[in-house]
Amino acid sequence: MLRAWSSADVRAAEAPLLAAGEPLMDRAAFALHVEVVRLLRAHRRERRVHGARVVVLAGGGANGGDALHAGALLARRGAAVTAVLAGERAHAGGLAAARAAGVRVLGDVAVGDAVVGDAVGPDDEGDEPGPLVCDALAGADLVLDGLVGIGSDGSGLRGLARALVAAVPTGTGGGHRPVVVAVDVPSGSGVDDGRVAGDVLRADVTVTFGAPKPGLLLPPASGLAGQVVPVDIGLTLPAGGVAVGRLEGADVAALWPVPGATSQKYARGVLGVVCGTTRYPGAGVLATSAAVLAGVGMVRFVDERDERDERDERDERDERDEREDPAAPPRPAGPLATAVLAARPEVVVAGAVGDGRVQAWAAGSGVDPADPARRRDVAAVVAAARDGVPAVLDAGALDLVTEGLGAHVVLTPHAGELARWLADRGERVGGVPVDRDAVEAEPWRWxxxxxxxSGATVLLKGATTLVVGAGGSTWSQADGPAWLATAGSGDVLAGVVGALLAGRAEDVVADPALAARLAAAAALVHGRAAHHATPGGPVSALAVAHALPAVVADLLAQDGAPAVRDCPA
Ligand SMILES: NC(=O)C1=CN([C@@H]2O[C@H](COP(=O)(O)OP(=O)(O)OC[C@H]3O[C@@H](n4cnc5c(N)ncnc54)[C@H](O)[C@@H]3O)[C@@H](O)[C@H]2O)[C@@H](O)CC1
Ligand SMILES: Nc1ncnc2c1ncn2[C@@H]1O[C@H](COP(=O)(O)OP(=O)(O)O)[C@@H](O)[C@H]1O
Ligand SMILES: [K+]
Incomplete structure (x- = not known):
């Protein structure tokens, strides 16, 4: 599991060590230079550090200090290192080490009484990087972004720092682009909230010290961090202080409900499904297929009834009442259930919500809010959820969700659906109702x-899926390829979440915070199933569902789990 702590927690953990004289910056810089060495060897044709051109962008704080010390170590290994000082001051120790190691320093920064280096910008040009800086960046194999770390307030870079970021070649049109390594965090990104205000240098790798910071896991900033390499510098972080977590395979394996020798289908969990309509049966097929293939004990699929069906049922019930005959004849499957059965013959069809017991519900995928009969079924599921039955509510169920649900209920909106839901409840930003752009700019906040x-667990879908559950516990999963953005893949996710809620229903009722972990686990498996179905290429939603058994089997095998174990529920 990857865990991110807030910058305040990291600073609090650093403080006693710094006071005791522990060389935290030396540890950070050494690990940073080791990662740079690895990258230079991997990316340079010459496969070595000697002769590599490295540019260190150094701000005036300790983040710049880390970068300068790492630059010094690289220079001592034969790299041609240029440091560009972007702050009004420079980290004295870092600058001294860099100069002693032969780093070329460019900057107008006063250190003590002295002005060091060359002018960054042409005379009177303010914050423009000058030709020496631009030449160094144009020829760089690698750029170290040490402009600002956790000292940033996330409101965007200022002054020369901003201009330097804009001057790094981006490689557009097939041109040269250096490898970019962010020091601790991509400079200027929202360290604690993942916001991105203004230009931030996109990193290939972020080497982060003590612990990952929330912004490295939270979109949109997480999309600029590249691969996150945490470095242990000896901090002890507070056990309960995790701001954001990311599940990995072993965590998911430990959460997955696995049948034991004495399990039977009912005890393993029955999922009731109210997804799809006669007009749009696909969502019913996809959600149901996903639940079955994710390993649920049984699916009870609620068929769609129109008003004529309901009239016939009423008449038939009245006739039975007159005859005092309690047994209802089995009703033939309608067109929706027929389509679902054709894909998944193992499904049991129910005539209505409440016909037969379930441990959890999945409802709303592919349900049109303008469809009155199906909406009544969805409303019945929402009522059951309100009464304490675990449920995943998707798409056409979301607008029926009001306040006062518990975290045992998982909502699965995408950004547009979440924006609509919030705007309908009067949520505004900058004086206007929350819209999709606002949610995408600050997904965690919303x-x-x-x-x-709502009180519910909220799983916000996207390239990075965020899950916020009981007590605000947050999970961030980025496991799927962009190919997963395909019609129907959300229906598959609803089926997987439903399968997990059904399989661990008793545990979720006892501890509603578990629902967020299960939802995050579902997102991981859903993403991996897309990779598995077509490595590197297009994938259909049904193919994602069909890949689920193999992905789950792989996870359980890697966990070293026994082939059979008792179901935790
Ligand atoms: N204290 C230590 O010994 C350690 C600190 N560490 C490093 O220290 C960093 C934190 O250092 P600091 O607290 O000095 O803060 P930073 O270095 O992150 O930021 C402060 C500097 O950035 C400038 N700045 C702030 N906002 C700006 C903006 N919007 N645009 C342009 N410049 C801006 C400030 O003027 C100041 O010079 C961590 O991110 C980490 O890299 C690590 O080396 C671990 C040990
Ligand atoms: N760029 C992306 N990269 C990876 N996964 C994505 C991306 N965009 C969307 N997804 C995932 O694809 C799924 C799309 O779901 P949704 O928007 O509900 O589609 P539909 O309504 O067609 O089923 C979600 O699981 C989401 O997290
Ligand atoms: K940085």
């Missing part, structure tokens, strides 16, 4: 707001 308003 997912938390939806959790606060």
């Amino acid at each position: 997912a938390r707001r939806a959790h606060d308003l």
